[in-house]
Amino acid sequence: MNCKLTRNYIVWTNFPFETSFSPCYTTTLLDLQYIMFISTQVARATLRVLLRQSANTCSQRFASTSKNSLPVVSAGSGETSHLLQTCAKKKSDPLEYENLLQASLGSHVKNSQIVQKLICQDGMVDVTWKDDCTSRYHSKWLWFNCFCSECMQPNSGQKIVKPGNIPWKLTAVNAKEFENDDGAFIEVQFKEVNHIVRLPQEWLKLYSYSTDxxxxxxxxxxxxxxxxxPIKAFDYQAVSDTESNxxxxxxxxxxxxGVTVxxxxxxxxxxxxxxxxxxxxVTTTLYGKVSDVVAVENPINVAYSSISLDVHQDLMYYESPPGLQLLHCLRFCPQVTGGESLFIDAFYAAENFRQEHPHHFQTLLKVPATFKKIHFDRDNPAAYLYQRPHITVNSHQKITNVIWSPPFEGPLQVSEELVEPYFEAYQAFAETIHKAPxxxxxxxxxxxxVFNNRRMLHGRNxxxxxxxxxxxxxxxxxxDDFIQRVQVEHIRRKTGQFAKRVGNQCNF
Structure with missing residues (x-):
């Protein structure tokens, strides 16, 4: 396989392994993980090696500022515009995510014949795909996701099968492929009951739950x-056209x-x-829909003064804190000194913290801090109180949530033996954040x-x-409104990408 690195793209040619995409594939760096997913294990390993080898060459666009070589992107790099160009330059679309994701919603879409072999054994269905990857599916998982009209309403894509109607014991005994005008499917029959499960092949591969x-x-x-x-800027009139690139x-x-202007x-x-x-x-909060940030006497919030604000997140005393924050400048006179906005990527800081202080990292995963907003001397009295850990990870140990809001932290309310370990970990994390870019x-x-309040810590001089x-x-x-809109736009434009993790504790 050959790799040619250009200013805007990486061009891969002469693949030594079977793939479902074209012999010449032009891609941005952001597409590499996508290729790793759709290729064979050999392909994924090879591409990872090439990515590491090309890291120095690409340093202007993907810099690493940590001794642990955490991948970094600069929003000013023009990566998204390259992605748009790439979408137009692809000679073929190896996995139609639009079809796959629409299929998951129950839409009837054409899907391709991609199964090489089906075997029923031990009450499960083993599938070998045409790219030689394998997946195994449990009988109950197959029925719970059946696409037949008895189990799923065709137009809405919603399940209508009642969980109690699915037998406790279920053993797949026969599986076969078939095609019709809607595309390629598999059908599964069971030993215990006369019900045939039907699933689109591409949908089934997309939702494979093999470890890989x-x-x-x-x-x-x-x-x-x-x-x-710099933070990448976008013109208001240009982005107001929601159909535009x-x-x-x-x-x-x-x-x-995580942040734009x-x-x-x-x-x-x-x-x-x-x-x-x-x-x-726009979300209605304790402060209404739109609130003013201006220095006043006797402020009810530290932001309504002229003192510096250490980096933090807003409204962490809510069960579901806001995702996006929009901070709009109406007046900022030239003679005003200071007042610059500050941002730190909490995901970056938390990952560094894990690598430098693994023991303290585990403490902040399990010990819940207290977050509060209790203030009665105001027009709209507040008594918010919520306990949650500072950091959350998913089953793959990926960081899915970081909470850092010192101005709104209340007294720690945990078992005695956890107090000292918590404060040691807390202070170590505070140091890590202080050292972050x-x-x-x-x-x-x-x-x-416009920034992601669940990921970007923000402050002010x-x-x-x-x-x-x-x-x-x-x-x-x-x-939720933000992340679903991002995914909708990816699907509409057939980019073949998932929306990235946003810090809302989702386990994906």
């Missing part, structure tokens, strides 16, 4: 770390790097909400910072007004 498949799909959702600026590039970059937003009250509504409904951005009127004014407004959009 689960690991590969988990890696597809890894976002690159964001540790150096500018809109998709904005969402994709926001999903990758939308420029030329009208400097009028409530405009941040209009930016947010391009993605999803900080991305700084000074707002100008019309800027709207102190400032002096010097006779000027600094007036921001803030609003939030729910994580």
């Amino acid at each position: 498949s689960l690991q590969a799909k988990s890696e597809l959702k890894d976002p690159p770390y964001f540790t150096q600026g 500018h809109y998709f590039e904005w969402l994709h970059n926001l999903n990758l790097s 939308v420029t030329n937003v009208p400097t009028e009250t409530g405009a941040s909400g209009k930016v947010g509504e391009l993605i999803g409904p 900080v991305v700084t951005h000074r707002m100008v009127p019309g800027d709207c910072l 102190s400032y002096e007004l010097n006779g000027g004014a600094r007036h921001f407004q803030v609003c939030y959009v729910n994580t």
Whole structure:
């Protein structure tokens, strides 16, 4: 296999192994994990070696600032625009994720014949695919996901089979392939009952739960770390066209790097909400839908003063804290000194923390901290109290959630033997965060910072007004609305990619 690295692409030719994509495949670095998933194990291993070998050459676009060589992306690298070009340059689409994901919703779509061999043994179905990968499926798993009209409503894609109607004991005894106008399927019969399970072949492969498949799909959702600026900017009018590539590039970059800035937003009250509504409904919080961030006397929030704000996340005392935060600059007079916005990638900091302090990392996985907002001297009294650990990982040990909000931490309420280990781990994590790379951005009127509140720690330098004014407004959009919109846009554009992990504790 040959690899030619160009300024914008990696071109792979002369593959020594069987793949389902074309003999010449032009790709960005972001596509490599996708290739690893659809290729054979040999292909994945080979591509990983080549990726490591080309890391130095690609350092301007994927830099590593850690001694542990954590992968990093700069939002200013133009990676998303390269992805858009790549989508147009592919000679063939090796896995139609649009079809696969629509199939998972119950849509009737054409899917390809990709099964090489089917075997029923030990009450399970073993599938060998045409790329020589293998998957094994339990009988109950197959029935619980059956596509027949008795089990799934065709139009909605919702299950209608009642769990109690599926036998406790179920043994697959016969499996066969067949094709019709809707594509290629497999049918499975059982020993105990006269019911035939029907599943699309591509859907079945996509949802394979073999160890290799689960690991590969988990890696597809890894976002690159964001540790150096500048923060990529997008024009408000351009992204307002939700059918445009500018809109998709904005969402994709926001999903990758965790922070973007939308420029030329009208400097009028409530405009941040209009930016947010391009993605999803604006969330109503304790502070309303859109709130002002401006220095006042006797502030009810430390943000409503001119002192510096250490990096943190907002509203971590909520059961489901907001996903996206939109911070819109209405006024920022030239004579105002300081007040720059600060960002640290919490995923990057947490991964460094795991590698440098594995024992403390385990402590912060299991000991729940207290987060609170108790304040009655305000128009809208608040009494929020919530316990959760600072860090969460999934079954593949991928970091899925980081919580860091010192201004809103309450008294630790755990068993005595956990108190000292917790504070040792807490202080070590605070040190790691303090040493992490900080991305700084000074707002100008019309800027709207849009960032992932579940991933990016944000703060602010102190400032002096010097006779000027600094007036921001803030609003939030729910994580679920953001991540589903990103995935919808990937499906519509047939990019073959999953939305990246966003820090909402999802186990994928």
